[in-house]
Amino acid sequence: MAINGIGGGLSAYTQYQNLSTQSTKKSADATKTTATNDSGVSVEFSDAALKAAEEAKGAETEAAEATQSSEAAETAESGGRTQADRDALIKSLNQQLDAHVQQMQNLVNELLGGKNKTEGWSLAETYRKLSEAADPETIEQAKKDIAEDGEWGVEKTSERMFEMAKALSGDDPTKADEMIEAVKKGFKQATTAWGEDLPEISGKTVDATIKKLEEWRDGLKNSSASDQAAAKTQDMLTAQAQKSYLAGVA
Numbered sequence: 001m002a003i004n005g006i007g008g009g010l011s012a013y014t015q016y017q018n019l020s021t022q023s024t025k026k027s028a029d030a031t032k033t034t035a036t037n038d039s040g041v042s043v044e045f046s047d048a049a050l051k052a053a054e055e056a057k058g059a060e061t062e063a064a065e066a067t068q069s070s071e072a073a074e075t076a077e078s079g080g081r082t083q084a085d086r087d088a089l090i091k092s093l094n095q096q097l098d099a100h101v102q103q104m105q106n107l108v109n110e111l112l113g114g115k116n117k118t119e120g121w122s123l124a125e126t127y128r129k130l131s132e133a134a135d136p137e138t139i140e141q142a143k144k145d146i147a148e149d150g151e152w153g154v155e156k157t158s159e160r161m162f163e164m165a166k167a168l169s170g171d172d173p174t175k176a177d178e179m180i181e182a183v184k185k186g187f188k189q190a191t192t193a194w195g196e197d198l199p200e201i202s203g204k205t206v207d208a209t210i211k212k213l214e215e216w217r218d219g220l221k222n223s224s225a226s227d228q229a230a231a232k233t234q235d236m237l238t239a240q241a242q243k244s245y246l247a248g249v250a
Helices: 002-017 047-077 083-112 123-133 136-145 154-168 173-194 200-219 230-249
Strands: 032-036 042-046
Touching: 083 123, 083 154, 123 173, 154 173, 154 200, 173 200
Parallel strands: none
Antiparallel strands: 032 042
């Protein structure tokens, strides 16, 4: 019975706070208020207790509003993107790139007989052979892809790399220099994988990407966003940059 009484008392208190199933009355000296729950258990609250409860409720409301304001400010500082937005962008860009790389691999397998025939060749040699074996329609499509307004031309490829860098940095322009170093590192790794100097379009792409990052850094250097682990950020962008250079020259 005692346990039921305690439970009933807590239930009555909760119902009072939530403004549900309440009945209030003033005591003889007008210093207490009574809340009664459905089971008939009543708990009396002094004016001081009621005031404390109201103050606590007000503090909770202020804290919630402050949190919402902080989150809104952080979103505004990061260009209106949340971390979920950035994660989705990174995933989408990686999927686009992987699909293009797979498309080129399928073309190699189809035209050159796959790994057995190309084993020992550098990537540069592989794609030279590929261009010799490709039909006119394939060659024409490749030219369109790397044209000035093409999907894998300098502008669109550098823009994707720039957006990837911003997302990986948490939209924090103070990390632009780290992103620039990662882009340069990816270019060097791509050159090694290619087996010789990369085509001119690759150099133009990296220059355009770095220019975008420098302008972002210099124009928004007073902005701030959530911190990212530098090593993870650089590794991810380096890998993405390497794939982009190779995909763009394919």
